[in-house]
Amino acid sequence: MAEFDLSATFIPSLHKPSSLLPIARHRQSLLYLIETYPVTIVVGQTGSGKTTQIPQYLEQAGWCAEGKIIAVTQPRRVAATTVAIRVAEEMDCKIGEEVGYSIRFEDVTSSKTRIKFLTDGLLLREALVDPLLSRYSVIMVDEAHERSLSTDVLLGVLKKILKKRRNDLRIIISSATLQAEEFLNFFAGDAEMQSNLKQEPQSAVTLDDLIAQGGQKPNPTSNEIGQIISLEGRTYPVDILYLENPAEDYVEKAVQTVFDIHTKEPDGDILVFLTGREEIDNAVQRISERAASLHPRAQALMALPLYAGLSTEQQMYVFEEAPENTRKVIFSTNIAEASITIDGIVYVVDTGFVKLRAFNPLTGIETLTATPVSKASATQRAGRAGRTRPGKCFRLYTEPNYQQLSESTIPEIQRSNLAPVILQLKALGIDNIVRFPFLTSPPSELIIRALEVLYSLGALDTYTKLTQPLGTRMAELAVEPMMAKTLLSSQTFGCVSEILTIAAMTSLGGTIWVPHDGEKKKMETARRKFAVEEGDHITLLNIYQAFITKGKKEARFCHDHYLNFKALTRAVSIRAQLKRYLERFGIPIPESLSSNPNLQPLSVGGPDKGEQIRRCLTTGYFAHAARMQPDGTFRNVAGGTVLYAHPSSLMFNRKAEWVVFHEVMEMGGKSYVRDVSRIEKGWLVEYAPEFYRFA
DNA sequence: GAGCACTGC
Numbered sequence: 001m002a003e004f005d006l007s008a009t010f011i012p013s014l015h016k017p018s019s020l021l022p023i024a025r026h027r028q029s030l031l032y033l034i035e036t037y038p039v040t041i042v043v044g045q046t047g048s049g050k051t052t053q054i055p056q057y058l059e060q061a062g063w064c065a066e067g068k069i070i071a072v073t074q075p076r077r078v079a080a081t082t083v084a085i086r087v088a089e090e091m092d093c094k095i096g097e098e099v100g101y102s103i104r105f106e107d108v109t110s111s112k113t114r115i116k117f118l119t120d121g122l123l124l125r126e127a128l129v130d131p132l133l134s135r136y137s138v139i140m141v142d143e144a145h146e147r148s149l150s151t152d153v154l155l156g157v158l159k160k161i162l163k164k165r166r167n168d169l170r171i172i173i174s175s176a177t178l179q180a181e182e183f184l185n186f187f188a189g190d191a192e193m194q195s196n197l198k199q200e201p202q203s204a205v206t207l208d209d210l211i212a213q214g215g216q217k218p219n220p221t222s223n224e225i226g227q228i229i230s231l232e233g234r235t236y237p238v239d240i241l242y243l244e245n246p247a248e249d250y251v252e253k254a255v256q257t258v259f260d261i262h263t264k265e266p267d268g269d270i271l272v273f274l275t276g277r278e279e280i281d282n283a284v285q286r287i288s289e290r291a292a293s294l295h296p297r298a299q300a301l302m303a304l305p306l307y308a309g310l311s312t313e314q315q316m317y318v319f320e321e322a323p324e325n326t327r328k329v330i331f332s333t334n335i336a337e338a339s340i341t342i343d344g345i346v347y348v349v350d351t352g353f354v355k356l357r358a359f360n361p362l363t364g365i366e367t368l369t370a371t372p373v374s375k376a377s378a379t380q381r382a383g384r385a386g387r388t389r390p391g392k393c394f395r396l397y398t399e400p401n402y403q404q405l406s407e408s409t410i411p412e413i414q415r416s417n418l419a420p421v422i423l424q425l426k427a428l429g430i431d432n433i434v435r436f437p438f439l440t441s442p443p444s445e446l447i448i449r450a451l452e453v454l455y456s457l458g459a460l461d462t463y464t465k466l467t468q469p470l471g472t473r474m475a476e477l478a479v480e481p482m483m484a485k486t487l488l489s490s491q492t493f494g495c496v497s498e499i500l501t502i503a504a505m506t507s508l509g510g511t512i513w514v515p516h517d518g519e520k521k522k523m524e525t526a527r528r529k530f531a532v533e534e535g536d537h538i539t540l541l542n543i544y545q546a547f548i549t550k551g552k553k554e555a556r557f558c559h560d561h562y563l564n565f566k567a568l569t570r571a572v573s574i575r576a577q578l579k580r581y582l583e584r585f586g587i588p589i590p591e592s593l594s595s596n597p598n599l600q601p602l603s604v605g606g607p608d609k610g611e612q613i614r615r616c617l618t619t620g621y622f623a624h625a626a627r628m629q630p631d632g633t634f635r636n637v638a639g640g641t642v643l644y645a646h647p648s649s650l651m652f653n654r655k656a657e658w659v660v661f662h663e664v665m666e667m668g669g670k671s672y673v674r675d676v677s678r679i680e681k682g683w684l685v686e687y688a689p690e691f692y693r694f695a
Numbered sequence: 696g697a698g699c700a701c702t703g704c
Contacts, residue, residue: 076703122703124704146702148701150703276700307700308701334701337701357701478704510698574704647698648697652697667699672698
């Protein structure tokens with residue numbers, strides 16, 4: 001047995017010997033359950049060792065016989081790579097040999113690989129090639145409680161696969177919260193029952209029930225399919241404190257609370273949850289101003305921001321130990337709730353809000369709104385205070401407020417644009433979307449809207465079957481359906497190379513530009529150097545061209561032009577991947593773009609090239625068309641919705657008649673369009689005659 | 696004149 005192996009003595013001190021992890025005591029029962037039942041639900045607290053140990057137990061127990069592989073999925077890339085590296089160390093092998101990982105653009109596996117960590121999105125892609133995922137003997141879905149879009153789709157697909165591989169596939173669902181029963185019922189129930197299942201009131205299962213159950217007591221409804229096992233974690237108790245009266249301004253209250261902690265509580269760093277960049281910068285500013293009023297010899301207070309929009313270097317500060325006689329306070333978005341773990345946090349201040357994205361199927365507009373957190377989220381945030389020693393969590397709301405919070409956050413699948421999901425399901429051969437076993441069914445409006453969009457793009461026929469070859473190819477391309485359609489039209493317009501670049505650049509989101517401190521004006525000037533009259537898409541093309549000709553080699557280029565080196569490097573990878581797909585489809589790619597060393601933006605290789613590009617964009621983005629009004633705002637084609645050019649768009653201060661845009665998002669009651677380009681009204685009728693009947 | 700929570704293929 002590994003527990004008593006001499007080699008355990010020599011494990012680097014960085015890691016606890018695995019025999020000391022709480023999970024070691026459950027090894028036999030875990031292996032028994034996995035051997036006996038198709039599905040095992042593992043409820044594991046933080047630090048239980050489930051992710052690193054279970055795959056090793058399985059490998060030792062013979063689950064990799066006959067060349068079979070154990071897959072462990074993660075919602076995020078960093079988790080997949082770091083856990084893989086750690087397990088490889090524990091098993092004393094080189095990463096990529098017995099233990100490997102696979103994420104987009106990075107496949108570190110070999111024919112020797114027995115344990116493979118990968119993102120759940122990538123495992124779904126594998127199912128396109130191998131529909132029964134037959135290489136795998138065990139598939140462990142980690143962090144399933146986060147209910148990410150691809151985790152939910154994967155669970156439904158796995159349920160279907162299990163029906164055909166009842167004897168040779170084992171599924172392990174690992175979850176940190178108490179949704180265990182829901183996962184088990186999901187695998188136990190028939191597909192047709194699922195839509196009713198979610199209507200039932202949640203059964204009140206406590207942690208004690210689950211621990212007492214210990215996986216041994218058969219569940220009367222689900223004992224055929226699987227069992228639940230609970231693993232204790234290694235966390236410390238956290239005291240929860242509430243406000244007596246609600247706070248009027250939670251940013252101000254958060255700042256005050258930080259000072260109260262600083263002056264009254266013992267040592268230990270503070271983590272404050274706010275909703276976004278603006279609030280965070282504001283709070284950091286207020287702390288710095290007021291820290292001056294602290295007694296000169298008292299302990300100092302150092303405020304640091306943390307959000308995804310910061311550069312990697314700026315994010316690294318939060319991991320550094322505070323200087324002598326200084327307490328660190330980190331103001332963070334939800335990124336610190338699950339994605340980033342900071343050691344040494346003893347106090348958490350939870351404002352109780354988070355910004356959530358949602359998709360309105362009636363307008364097709366995404367919203368980004370500050371929303372009260374769920375109880376599960378509040379619990380997760382509080383837990384961030386007890387990782388190294390007992391901690392305290394200050395909730396900036398009252399206890400009755402807490403009681404009114406919903407149990408868990410609405411899963412993404414119930415609030416997202418489902419066009420990509422449905423296209424993917426169709427490509428997996430799942431034609432009847434309504435009967436697909438969703439863990440929680442999305443509202444039918446979302447499904448209908450997605451089907452309409454896919455039909456209008458020509459990916460689905462009138463029977464909602466995937467079209468050949470267009471629909472199948474769109475599903476294979478790793479971009480959203482509208483851009484996939486644009487890419488597949490580009491051959492006709494003679495602009496394949498240019499659209500490849502535009503597709504890669506738009507999929508970066510808003511991460512192309514990095515403002516340096518207090519130099520916003522200069523960034524605008526830098527941005528204008530790349531600008532062209534036709535709009536944002538061709539501007540993106542110019543930026544990419546400048547990057548590959550200059551920015552990749554000259555270290556200062558990106559810095560001087562306020563460009564994000566990491567993001568642009570990613571664009572290069574995305575473009576290369578998309579190009580490989582097109583080549584596989586037999587689409588020739590003339591790389592005609594001449595290098596453009598003088599940064600003269602207005603020429604895009606011939607007088608008509610720009611027009612061809614914009615015509616091509618219209619074939620995919622006709623549903624995202626709008627008309628400019630005399631006041632500079634836009635109306636969508638139906639006329640009802642007022643759209644504003646996002647300040648990052650060239651169209652923010654230019655005139656145009658008709659435009660298409662990449663995306664639209666509602667923030668603070670206003671809908672902003674991003675990545676906007678001029679088109680002609682006539683093109684809409686020409687390329688989308690069924691969609692636009694006006695003449 | 697005014698601004699994007701977080702992931703992923």
